[in-house]
Structure formats: structure tokens, C-alpha cells
Amino acid sequence: MLDVLRHQDLEGVLATVVRYFGGVKLGAGGLVRAYTDSVAQALLGAQKLPIIRQRHLACSAPYPLEGWIRRELDAAGATLDGVAHAEAVRFAFHLADGDAAALVARLNDGGNGRIGWLRVDEDANDG
Numbered sequence: 001m002l003d004v005l006r007h008q009d010l011e012g013v014l015a016t017v018v019r020y021f022g023g024v025k026l027g028a029g030g031l032v033r034a035y036t037d038s039v040a041q042a043l044l045g046a047q048k049l050p051i052i053r054q055r056h057l058a059c060s061a062p063y064p065l066e067g068w069i070r071r072e073l074d075a076a077g078a079t080l081d082g083v084a085h086a087e088a089v090r091f092a093f094h095l096a097d098g099d100a101a102a103l104v105a106r107l108n109d110g111g112n113g114r115i116g117w118l119r120v121d122e123d124a125n126d127g
Helices: 002-007 027-045 063-076 097-111
Strands: 054-061 079-085 089-096 116-118
Touching (some): 002 027, 054 063, 054 097, 063 089, 063 097
Antiparallel strands (some): 054 116
């Protein structure tokens, strides 16, 4: 079963086969083939998605920048995790790690120093 997963070049995948009969009518070789075929068949129908490391960020900005920041986040493909309205607007969002630096630079440039970056507790965002 592990060899089937390795040949598919997959990471972070678990395969489990449940046997309902405890006998040995198939023999050791037959069991190996049955288990291998079970995993191979499951992988044929499985949707394979790439693992993309995410960066969690948070910032605060004055109210007049809220619409512009929302548009920038959307254009960058960021996912908005939360917005809080107080004396300033606080945004919590995440996006692909490789795209984060460019978005931060764009927000800093367009915000003219009015965007403050907040510390994000990474342990709380690992889910």
C-alpha cells in the first residue's frame, strides 16, 4: 500500500484498508494484491490538490482605506478571515506564502504609511 502511494508522488496521505474476513483464503500474495488494488482504485477517483503554504497576516487601517484594502486582498487572491470595526478597521487574512510579500508592499505603498501591521499568533491559525 505504501509503495502505491510513493509511486504517485503524494505527501501527507494515509491509506487504510479494512478487512471484514479474518481467513487466509487469498494467501499472503493475494492479500497484498487486494490491498494494493484497493489503494490504486481509491487514488484513481481521488482529487489531488497541491499543498500551498499559507501566510496569516493582520493589519489595521483608517476607515477611508477599507474598500481599497478589500479590493487589493481580493485581487491578490487572499482569503479574508475577519474584519473588526473600532477606531480603525482591523483585517485578518491569509494567502499563499509566495504572494504575501508583494501584497504587503502594495498595501504599504498605497496606504502611504497609514496601515499598521499586527502580530499574528501562528499557533491559532494553523488549522
